[in-house]
Amino acid sequence: MSLLRRGRERVRAFWNKPALDAELEAELAAHLEFAIEENLERGLAPEEARRLALVSFGGMVQAKEQQREARGLMTLDILLQDLKYALRTLARDRGFTTVAILILALGIGANIAVFSVVNTLLLRPLPFPGSEQLVRILERDPKGGESSMTYSTDAMQEFQAKNRSFQQVTGYFAFSGPDNNKLMGNGQPQPVTGLMVAGNFFPTLGVAPILGRNFSTEETLKNSRPVAMLSYPFWKRQFGGNPGIVGQTMDIDGQQVTVVGVLPNTFDFGSVFSPGAKVDFFGPAIFSDMEDWGNTIALVGRLKPGVTLGQAQTEADSLFPKLHFNWKHPEWGGDYTANLTGLKDYVSGKLRRSLIVLWCAVGMILLIVCVNLSNLLLARAAARGKEFALRTALGAGRGRIVRQLLTESVVLSGAGAILGLGMAFAIVAWLAHQGSIALPLLGSLRIDGAALGWTLLIAVTTSILFGLAPGLRMGRGDLQAALKDGGRGASDGRSHERLRAVLVVSEVALACVLLVGAGLLLRSFLHVLDVDLGFEPSHSAAISVAYDDGGNAVKRGAIWQQVIQRVDQIPGVESAGISDNLPMSVNRSWGISAKGHTYRKGELPGTFVYMVSPGYLKSIGMRLVKGRDIRWDDNDQTQPVVVINETIARHLWPGEDPVGRIGEINLTEARVIGVVADVHETNAETEAGWQMYLSATAPQFGPVGANLVVRTKLPPAALASGVMRVLREINPAQPANEFRPIQMLVDHASSPRRFFMMLVSAFAGLGLLLAALGIYGVISYSVTQRTQEIGIRMALGSSTGRVQRDVLAKTLRLAVAGLVVGTVASLLVARLIASLLFATSPWDPEAFAGMAVALLVVAVVSGYIPARRASRIDPMVALRDN
Amino acid sequence: MGKLDLLQGTLDLMVLQTLAAMGAQHGYGIARRIEQVSGNEVLLNQGTIYASLVRLEQRGWIESNWGVSDNNRKAKFYAITEEGREQLAEDARYWARLTGVMDKVLAMSPDAGQEEGAA
Secondary structure (H helix, E strand, O other), rough: HHHHHHHOHHHHHHOHHHHHHHHHHHHHHHHHHHHHHHHHHHHOHHHHHHHHHHHOOOOHHHHHHHHHHOOOOOOHHHHHHHHHHHHHHHHOHHHHHHHHHHHHHHHHHHHHHHHHHHHHHHHHHOOOHHHEEEEEEEEEOOOOOOHHOOOOHHHHHHHHOOOOOEEEEEEEEEEOOOOOOEEOOOOOOOEEEEEEEEEOHHHHOOOOOOEEEHHHHHHHHOOOOOEEEEEEHHHHHHOOOOOOOOOOEEOOOOOEEEEEEOOOOOOOOHHHHHOOOOOOOOEEEOOHHOOOOOOOOOEEEOOOOOOOOHHHHHHHHHHHHOOOOOOOOOOOOEEEOEEEEEHHHHHHHHHHHHHHHHHHHOOOHHHHHHHHHHHHHHHHHHHOHHHHHHHHHOOOOOHHHHHHHHHHHHHHHHHHHHHHHHHHHHHHHHHHHOOOOOOOOHOOOOOHHHHHHHHHHHHHHHHHHHHHHHHHHHHHHOOEEEEEEOOOOOOOOOHHHHHHHHHHHHHHHHHHHHHHHHHHHHHHHHHHHHHHOOOOOEEEEEEEEEOOOOOOOHHHHHHHHHHHHHOOOOOEEEEEEEEEEOOOOOOOOOOOOEEEOOOOOOOOOOOOEEOOOOOHHHHHHHEEEEEEEOOOOOOOOOOOOOEEEHHHHHOOOOOOOOOOEEEEEOOOOEEEEEEEEEOOOOOOOOOOEEEEEEEOOOOOOOOOOOEEEEEEEEOOOHHHHHHHHOOOOOOOOOOOOOOOEEEEEHHHHHHHHHHHHHHHHHHHHHHHHHHHHHHHHHHHHHHHHHHHHHHHHHHHHHHHHHHHHHHHHHHHHHHHHHHHHHHHHHHHHHHHHHHOOOOOOOOHHHHHHHHHHHHHHHHHHHHHHHHHHHHHHHHHHHOOOO | OOEEEEOOOOHHHHHHHHHHOOOOOEEEHHHHHHHHHHHEEOOOHHHHHHHHHHHHHHHOOOEEEEEEOOOOEEEEEEEOOOHHHHHHHHHHHHHHHHHHHHHHHHHHOOHHHHHHHOO
């Protein structure tokens, strides 16, 4: 009770300081008067009376301090004093303060931004309720692209019925390309992206529509009324966020589709399931229509509470091999396997190592920043030695001085953190809108509470890290020496300088590690760019073509031929061709085998299949190794033709000429007419699989969509309008699809690598800059400290060159020491990132040599400036001065 | 033999007792009174009394008012409150118990200690 009152009183006293001080002053004055009076009465002389009164009172200043301490909040008082003083000193030393805050802001900003990325991709759960129960189900060995990551609708339904581990099993149609539908309305048809999902897709994920409702069971049945749910951005963009949209219809490919619901803004299909893709609307997958389509459904399930992934996996291992591919043909067998992965793991598992490396890199930057600031503060503290000595002489305790220095570093890192936070906001906002980077969840990137907490943690840690060393050092300074010494003699700082040298060496070593890491990643990236893709992405572009052939191969042939002939005539077009799928985008796989051979179960991998027109191989820049291209008349009713890639040729007809051989594709015999070089169908880094090209005019098979590929020497944008005009003339319903350079597909596939490489390189550059600053600081300081010594040496006949050489030698000694330590550290670190490298050894000599050269050049440059200054010292001035 | 150093908290108790015995008094008066009663055995810098006074006042055990002294000087007078009296009684009891125990402990003779230890 009384304690509480006392606390309140103390707070009140803290705010009421001047009045209370005045009162105390008056009270003490009265006290002395009483004492003097009494002494006078005892017959003492006035002088003596006063002296005795003061003696028995004790220390006047101490009494006041004691009273104030008892009365108010001393700690807070001192803190405010320190803060005021720190602000004043920092404001006076503007150059230092600016550099320090900028360095800190860069370090802290980079850290917050990377933390936000790591937090979004790795730490934060997926944006679904109970997301830890969500599981992605894939084939064990997904060698055949999307087709081997998917299951037939029959298999899915069978698994759903038989399993006991999952609450729900759902899935989506995995073969929708971008702009696969057209929205008819007023004016030009507009390309839109639709995706078919199982009826229970959204309920399983736990996504509730913000308007309307989810698909009903009736709507997933054959011949039901077509319905759709809109994605939030599409609803906003296309319908202006009309709240009355539910129940209205839109014209998709000539069909009236009723909108039944709008999905929330937080649901971004692409960012979770297919990085970089945007989906405009979702339709219910009607399984009875899809049972003959083969493996088309990507499976996602929600585990029952309490069921572990391991238990579910055990059950799946026994169920999947027995699932039917197609109930109407039980003899086909499914040969399914299942590999259960937590959805979160599936989305970002592959990125974990890259992200951790990134996190470490940015942590190293922060460490360099701290070391650098320690160094700057040390230099500054040395210059302020006298000030502190004076304060000590006036009675400041060591703790008080350390506290003062810590306050300064807290103020600095606080300012740095605020500025850094601003930078991080800008970076994160920019990153969140980089749709071209194929990283998952990027759209949901933001600075949240966790990031703010992280900022606070970093700011506090850094200020302690870089403020403590100089603080402790200052606190134990030799008072007398400092007061006597002009602050410039040689005595002040042997050990001081040694500490600073150690700091610089560690800074250089850290920069070394960053540079080697960046060098290795850069070399890997260059190697990826150098990979022979099997096609020529430059100088070609593609556009998705709409046509209506009514499922008739002859009609299709006629339309395609007309398109290609007309486009070929556009000036600047070298060649044109059509394929249903393009490399490094959507793919599907069937199977091919050599006729007359029997193969073990699972011996043959899935084969990527492309339905192409004549001229496609040339237009995309593929190389025909043997035989011939597909022709318009390759539409044999009995035996279709096929062009295979070298990998198939090597495996199915080893040591033979495959041209003219007969293969079997989906139980149909096909004649091999040509062999093409392997194409990297997924990305440049993975090995090419089996690929075959079938004639799109063959009646046996059917393409899924059509991409017109045009090869030209002109920039693709110059052709876009000409091509679109031709397509519109042939088919007025052609939507305004984008004419996309093929290079974009390649860039998209390598964008994560580019992203990480760029970031690590930026950090390495920053590290190098900071290391240079550190070297410069130390050398420049030591030149200033030794002005006198250098002056004497020059007076005694030392040449300018000699002085310069000495300073440079000193610089190089620091740099080489850092280089040696850094190289050893890099050799260890390189092993850890080996799995992120592509066709590059972790001990790549060029990366290490490049790092060494870069560092030495930077060291020489940052040492040269003070060296020059040293050589210009005028002996007379230097000796007279002081 | 030097003067006694004051134990932590004893000054507060002395001040309370002084005020209880003398009625309202100013700082100098309290300090002088303590010096007189202790027969100048206590090492007391008079100035330290003001920290004690502010502490007691903030706890609500004494209260203060500016007034005029017998010799017509303006001074701040302190008086004990009801709450202060209660606290004083409690502290005095505590002090008596403590000194009682200390007396007993210090009265232990060497022989008695050995007998205790042997038993």
